[in-house]
Amino acid sequence: MILVTGGAGFIGANFVLDWIAHEGTPVVNLDKLTYAGNPANLASLQNDARHIFVKGDINDRALVADLLKKHQPHAIVHFAAESHVDRSINGPGEFVQTNVVGTFSLLEETRAYWSGLGDAEKAGFRFLHVSTDEVYGSLGSNDPAFSETTAYAPNSPYAASKAGSDHLVRAYHHTYGLPVITTNCSNNYGPLQFPEKLIPLMILNALAGKPLPVYGDGRNVRDWLYVGDHCAGIRAALARGKPGETYNIGGNSEKTNLEVVHAVCAILDELRPNSLITHYSSLITYVKDRPGHDWRYAIDAGKIRRELGWEPQERFDSGLRKTVEWYLAHPEWVDSVQTGEYRKWVDANYAKR
Ligand code: NAD
Numbered sequence: 001m002i003l004v005t006g007g008a009g010f011i012g013a014n015f016v017l018d019w020i021a022h023e024g025t026p027v028v029n030l031d032k033l034t035y036a037g038n039p040a041n042l043a044s045l046q047n048d049a050r051h052i053f054v055k056g057d058i059n060d061r062a063l064v065a066d067l068l069k070k071h072q073p074h075a076i077v078h079f080a081a082e083s084h085v086d087r088s089i090n091g092p093g094e095f096v097q098t099n100v101v102g103t104f105s106l107l108e109e110t111r112a113y114w115s116g117l118g119d120a121e122k123a124g125f126r127f128l129h130v131s132t133d134e135v136y137g138s139l140g141s142n143d144p145a146f147s148e149t150t151a152y153a154p155n156s157p158y159a160a161s162k163a164g165s166d167h168l169v170r171a172y173h174h175t176y177g178l179p180v181i182t183t184n185c186s187n188n189y190g191p192l193q194f195p196e197k198l199i200p201l202m203i204l205n206a207l208a209g210k211p212l213p214v215y216g217d218g219r220n221v222r223d224w225l226y227v228g229d230h231c232a233g234i235r236a237a238l239a240r241g242k243p244g245e246t247y248n249i250g251g252n253s254e255k256t257n258l259e260v261v262h263a264v265c266a267i268l269d270e271l272r273p274n275s276l277i278t279h280y281s282s283l284i285t286y287v288k289d290r291p292g293h294d295w296r297y298a299i300d301a302g303k304i305r306r307e308l309g310w311e312p313q314e315r316f317d318s319g320l321r322k323t324v325e326w327y328l329a330h331p332e333w334v335d336s337v338q339t340g341e342y343r344k345w346v347d348a349n350y351a352k353r
């Protein structure tokens with residue numbers, strides 16, 4: 001049994017599906033179902049006894065204590081977070097509450113549970129904290145990629161709240177001996193991603209014939225990783241990672257935002273030609289930049305490759321094509337996430353840009 005937090009979100013849901021497919025052992029999935037959590041992501045597990053879904057907050061310590069006592073997990077994989085940089089700029093409070101205080105609550109209850117385990121169970125237990133490369137700040141165009149020893153320099157409220165959670169996780173290992181592992185991963189893309197993030201937003205806007213809002217000049221660089229590769233990296237870290245260590249996970253696939261948007265448009269031109277729009281790229285619209293917009297992220301994933309034998313399997317072009325195909329094939333999923341709450345966000349973020 002493992003306990004996953006945030007398993008109804010984008011990466012968490014992909015991880016739960018991947019875990020059941022590869023490991024086949026039961027998962028308790030604790031998720032608050034914020035705007036980003038969607039039970040439809042796990043509809044295929046509806047009648048599968050190996051998936052136990054619990055709607056709840058990681059800050060609900062009585063609930064967390066109860067779940068740990070009842071299910072006796074040998075690992076916790078902690079995804080639950082507020083995850084969108086633009087939302088953290090518009091309202092940072094929730095980011096501190098979930099990412100910092102929530103991780104603290106989870107660590108406290110985990111420590112209490114873990115302290116009561118027998119020696120063998122204690123040694124085998126893992127708390128895997130899923131974090132981001134954004135804690136390292138921003139790179140210049142010619143800087144070397146982030147490694148595990150790069151100093152933390154978070155720039156957005158999101159990145160700062162994740163950095164705070166990483167520090168707490170680290171401290172629980174050094175102070176209390178809790179067997180923690182932290183993974184810091186680059187930008188993910190793939191099926192089930194909420195359409196507030198770059199790639200699904202561009203796919204869905206293009207299909208609706210709406211402008212494709214590129215922040216600034218579109219030359220900011222991100223290192224893209226297919227979500228299935230991230231899930232495999234987490235499984236490798238859980239199985240073979242050393243407690244107290246951190247592992248950077250990245251796709252070795254740096255692209256400017258404009259390259260990404262043009263690539264999405266080219267796939268749509270081919271798969272969903274539109275007689276009214278000769279090329280979807282004609283919808284690209286430059287809008288006001290994100291405040292404090294990090295210039296470039298890049299991950300040196302050498303440590304996880306050398307020590308745990310993990311490497312990304314998907315190339316960006318094939319992964320992006322799969323992703324576009326998935327959105328085209330799942331209009332009912334798209335409808336279900338484009339609720340009133342989602343439309344309010346789109347108005348708040350883009351209306352005045
Ligand atoms: P997401 O926003 O799609 O999903 C987050 C999930 O957490 C949702 O299901 C939500 O309901 C749940 N949640 C939020 N607050 C909660 C709370 N207080 N208690 C319980 N559940 C709560 O996020 P994602 O993109 O799947 O990211 C998952 C994790 O991976 C995050 O920790 C994020 O920082 C990290 N990460 C994301 C990326 C990326 O590119 N998306 C890259 C690196 C790391």
Ligand code: TYD
Nearest residue numbers: 085187196197198201213214215220222257
């Ligand atoms: P995003 O998907 O929000 O991820 P992150 O900010 O965590 O890297 O954004 C990826 C890049 O795309 C980032 O440089 C901001 C840019 N971007 C746009 O240009 N337009 C948009 O509408 C969005 C959502 C992002």
